[in-house]
Amino acid sequence: MVKSEILAGVDVGSSQVCCVVGRRGEDSNVIEVIAGARLPSRGVKGGVVINLHETAYAVQQVIEQVEEQSKETVRQLYLGMRGSHIESVNTQGAINISRTDKEITADDVAGAIENAKTIRLSPDREILHTIPQEFSLNHQRGVPNPVGMEGNFLEVDVHILIGSSSHLSNVYKAIAQAGFEVVDPVYGLLAVGDLVVTQEEKELGCLLIDFGGLTTGLAVYSEGSIRFSKELQIGSDFITRDISHNLRTSLSTAQSIKEKYGVAMGSLLKDDSKVDYTAVDGRTVRSASRRQIVEIIQPRLDQIFVAIEQELRNANLSDTVVPGGIIITGGGSRLEGIVQATEQALSSSARLGLPQDVTGPEEIITNQTYATAIGLLRADVMASPGWVPHKPSRGNSLWSRIKTWADDVF
Numbered sequence: 001m002v003k004s005e006i007l008a009g010v011d012v013g014s015s016q017v018c019c020v021v022g023r024r025g026e027d028s029n030v031i032e033v034i035a036g037a038r039l040p041s042r043g044v045k046g047g048v049v050i051n052l053h054e055t056a057y058a059v060q061q062v063i064e065q066v067e068e069q070s071k072e073t074v075r076q077l078y079l080g081m082r083g084s085h086i087e088s089v090n091t092q093g094a095i096n097i098s099r100t101d102k103e104i105t106a107d108d109v110a111g112a113i114e115n116a117k118t119i120r121l122s123p124d125r126e127i128l129h130t131i132p133q134e135f136s137l138n139h140q141r142g143v144p145n146p147v148g149m150e151g152n153f154l155e156v157d158v159h160i161l162i163g164s165s166s167h168l169s170n171v172y173k174a175i176a177q178a179g180f181e182v183v184d185p186v187y188g189l190l191a192v193g194d195l196v197v198t199q200e201e202k203e204l205g206c207l208l209i210d211f212g213g214l215t216t217g218l219a220v221y222s223e224g225s226i227r228f229s230k231e232l233q234i235g236s237d238f239i240t241r242d243i244s245h246n247l248r249t250s251l252s253t254a255q256s257i258k259e260k261y262g263v264a265m266g267s268l269l270k271d272d273s274k275v276d277y278t279a280v281d282g283r284t285v286r287s288a289s290r291r292q293i294v295e296i297i298q299p300r301l302d303q304i305f306v307a308i309e310q311e312l313r314n315a316n317l318s319d320t321v322v323p324g325g326i327i328i329t330g331g332g333s334r335l336e337g338i339v340q341a342t343e344q345a346l347s348s349s350a351r352l353g354l355p356q357d358v359t360g361p362e363e364i365i366t367n368q369t370y371a372t373a374i375g376l377l378r379a380d381v382m383a384s385p386g387w388v389p390h391k392p393s394r395g396n397s398l399w400s401r402i403k404t405w406a407d408d409v410f
Contacts, residue, residue, distance in 0.1 A: 009376025015213025033360025035069035047083010056177035080188035191375030196353025204324035211332025236332025264337035
C-alpha cells in the first residue's frame, strides 16, 4: 500500500514551539501521529513574533528533531495561530435568490458567506476564518444544509476570527527563514476543539478551556457550532512565575516544581512532604512543603477562573453555556487536580480533552501540550466545524476559495 502524504503541524506559542508529524490512516478521517517534539520559544510573546531570527531558529530546530525521529522530510506545514491579536465577532450575511428555479446552490451559500464578511476592519486586521453557524431560508432558521432546497432569501449566521496582518506576515517570514512553507494558518483553538470535543458535546453546549502559557483560550459550542471564542491574557506560566518569585528559584526549576509537586487544590493534597530545590543562584539548596507550593498556585488559578467567569458573563453565556460540560486541554491542564478545581470553580462537570480519531505514540497523543499541533494535522479533513479556510497564498481569489469550500462541504 502506498503511504499517504506526510503532514506537519507547528504550534508557535509564547512558551514553546511544538511540532507533530503524521499521515492519514486508511480511514482518511483518522490521523496517524509519527513523531513530535517541543522546544522553548524565545521569539514570541503573547502569541506575537518579537524576534524573527529566534522564532525561525526555534521552528527549524523543532522540525529537525521530528524529522530525525520520524525519518521523514517536512516541506510544508499547518501553522497554529494564537495570541492577543486574535479576536472574534458573530455576524450575518444574506443573498436574494432571483433565479426562476429558486433552488439553492453552493454558489448561493458562498455568496451569503461572502456578504457576511463585509465587516469594517482596521488597516492592520484581516479575517482568518469564517465559521458558518446556522442557515435560514425564507426566514426559517435552523437549516443545516440549504443546498438543493428552494427559497427566495438565504441567510447565514457566522463566527468570524480576525487577526493582525503584520503578525501573520512576520510568522510567514519566520517560517520561510526556517526553510518551510505554510500550507494554511489555522486558529489553534479551532484545531484543538475539533480534536478533543465530541460532536455530541458541541450539540448539547459546552465550554473548551485551553490553558496555554501566557494565554487561556475559551471556546463555547452550542447546537453543533462555535458561538464564542476569546483569548484571555493570563495563563499557566503566570503560576510558574509565582513559584519562581516566592521560592526564589529559576523559572525552569519552578516549572519542574509545578509539574512534579503542584496540586490545583489544597484539599487534594495527599501529603505535606518537603521538596528540595536549587535556589536562583544555582548552588544553594532550599526546601518548601507541598502545602506551601499549593498556597502559591491557588490564588493565581483562582484569578484565571474568575477571568473565565467574567468573560462568559460579559457574553451573556454564564447561565446556559455548559450543559455538555467543560473540556480542558493545553499544557496547563497537566497540573494535578485541575479537573476537580475547574468543576468547583465553574460549577460544572469537567474532563480532560483527549484526541479523537488519532493513533500513535501514547506519550505524544495523550500529552496535552501537543494537542494543538496534533489538531493541526486534521486541518484539511475536519468536517464538523465547516469553517472556511484562509490561505496565505495570494494567488487564488477569496471568492474562489469560498466557492471551493462550499462545493466540497455541500
